[in-house]
Amino acid sequence: MKLKYSQSMVHYLFLVLILLVVQISQLQAAATVKYLPGFEGPLPFHLETGYVGVGEEEKRQLFYYFIKSESDPENDPLILWLTGGPGCSSFNGVVYEIGPLYYKQKKYNGSLPTLGVTPYSWTKVASIIFLEQPVNTGFSYGTTLEAMNVIDVDACKHTYEFLLKWLVDHPEFSSNNFYMAGDSYSGIVIPRIVQLISDGIEAGNKPLINLKGYLLGNPLTFTEEKNFMMPFLHGMGIIPSDLYQSLVQNCKGEYREDFAPTNAQCTQNLNIVDELLENINDQHVLEPSCGSETELRMPFPSKLRGRRRSLEESSISSKCYGHLVDRHDLSNHWANDPRVQKALNVRKGTVDHWARCRQNGIKETYTFTSMDSISYHVNLSSKGYRSLIYSGDHDMGVPFQSTEAWITSLNYSITDSWRQWTVSGQVAGYTRSYSNKMTFATVKQGAGHVAPEYKREECFNMFKRWISHNPL
Template identity: 35%
Template sequence: MLSLALLVTNALLVSAAIEEDEITSLPGWEGALPSRQYSGYLPVNEEKSRFLHYWFVESEGSPSTDPLVLWLNGGPGCSSLDGYFYEQGPLHFESNDPSIPNPKLVRNPNTWCKMANMIFLESPVGVGYSYSTKGESDLATNDTRTAEENLRFLDAFFAAYPEYGGNRDFYISGESYAGIYIPMLVDAIRIQNEKSPSMRINLKGFLVGNGCTGNKVGVCADGNPYRIPFMYGHGLISEEVNVKLLQACGPHYNGTAFTCREELQSAVSRAGSINIYDIYAPCVNNFDDENRVFPVLLRDDDVVKRVGLTDCIDAGVATVYLNNEEVRKALHMMPEADIGKWKMCKMFGYERTIDSVLTFYPTLIRTYRTLIYNGNVDACVPYTDNEEWTSSLGFSVKEPWRPWLVDEQVAGYVTTYNENGFTFLTVSGAGHMVPQYRPVQAYAMFERFIKNQEF
């Protein structure tokens, strides 16, 4: 439980001018930051006991006119500072060696902050530096509450930074389990805009990378049918093994018979302990036993948890850096003694309550520009899943599957639909975290979407 003095201090910080949250310097970085940056807390419940940490980066281009973009990582339980330090944020680590005590920061030449003002939000409460004044007993949450509190955060953010509201274009982006967070938040914004015009958020569109679609459908569901054909198509299991699977499990690889489960276990075991987030990348895990977690989306899949398909998250340097007390002070964060260590992913009481977000999509696609994208070597959320559901919505195809180019080279493949520019896109050679694995292609993808250009 936090002391009364700390609660009063925190309340003052929340109500202070936004200048109080400006980052004036960062350990590991010399000189002025590439653009103005802010880090702080905003309350997301009425009694102001639950706080989300945000890191806001002004655009390096034209901050007064460039769009505002919210970024959400997934898990559930993983920090969006993964996006900041390893994906499309303005600063990355010079070295990935976690034994270095004072990590140095370098510019990311492919940061999305070149053309957009970016908010990296640590959501839900309990993730990263986000916290509750009531302690760990108040961290239990679910899909619905997360959407509600993310909307509360946005309302609080626009109240604190009114110059970023109004008619400025706003977009929401993210990946993995944010495939649940994002459409639920987008729909909450849509409803609020209809009911409360005075609180209107000028949302123009959203983009979801390697996203889950629900807890009863797609790869986030129990016993999903998508990984096996993906593995077969990428040469991780043989023709002989695939034939046995089809015989035991049926054409959708989702049989419940004991022989089917046996063959599934055998198939995944034969594939070996590959990196589930990028089947062609080495597995690097800079986690100690306390921090190392399986993604929640795998928790009910006994076959995948026991053998093969290893969760490989290289977060060692971020863990060292973000638990440095000087860094916490520079970011205006609560002390470790009060809210605990920063971790890339935390296990807490999260209940997955949404069977499927696919029911949201027809309305959202007609209302907002929508991009669904996938790295094509991700076995965690294979592109085959998102390709199937995007085509299953029944929208007429404007342009069928074709290559899209970056620097006159094939960057992946894209399908566009006639409905409001709805697009499904793959990024060749990219794993689960597309901006991390293919930063140049991810930047080009983001730029074309934000500028409403053809892929």
């Protein structure tokens, strides 16, 4: 039986189809952002925001901020940046670490926080995609409850899929030198992602990516990371020499939470250490302890055993006014403002509440399968990719000793001996390079777990020199 439609019905169905096409195109399209609430005047750089659907039926929608190089975007490198956590928004990178923005005020006063621009943005010499990954991070979301759950291996695949799709939509960047970059927990996933990209290149996946290497800051790398906390604490003067010697003798170098001490003296020593670590800032041992905002952007706390007192229980909260805890709080007020979300082209109703770091919530939806990425470094080194590994030298959770240890374990010959690197005539840190094209650098003068957050000028100079193939 043939169905007959009136001309008006055909016209109506055609209009519905057109509206659906328009809605789908709008859903998929990225948008240029010229103005941001809290920033005076037009943005002095090119900012694009958008979503890319990944995974089965694109049920996971990953949000990103893209800032084009302010120098020579046609030829400057392209960087894909992942903030740690997992569950920490890539907006951290935009406003607190390596991006062009910063909050002018130090403490929330009830009005919309105000933004300024910094001269030390890595976008001065590179185009950077700041990706909200995994799903349930920042403004990224899943369209179903099932899509909100993700395994770390799949999260890496989603990032690779994102990159391929993004380059299809931005073919003008497909020939630019490409690097992955990130900090903290990203030290576990980025080497895996770089491996996926490398494998895809060898398989001929399109578009071809001009992969050159990767950068990692204070990267979580292997499960024995905490065993290097004790020499760090001893060197920082947090534990005395006699206690340190007793720990070495009785605990045999094992200090992890999952380690069961074999003697009472080791247990007693570890309990003493926990007491000495009360109200010590995990991310920066020289800074005040300011509550939950000082938690490491990693899937575990840096304490050894026992319970650390909260900010409310301590007597030092007055030391924190105007400090990182307040500056971090500014982003929560700013990003949850409806005017800001409209300007950023955030899809209404997709995220109930934006959080700078959603670590507690993401623990229920994110599955860890491996906490060791050393084998990926070995394989990537064999393929000739460049890497820069840097450490803020006052970070307790991923101390520079542990990073130096796993790099040394790769057993590559030294091509540039341990030496100072300087900025503005001052020592900014120490560095060493290896025959596998890996450079290790410490950032001193008070750099913590997220080194660029404390030392923007120094880290910008470090990046600019390295990305240009110049010695630090």
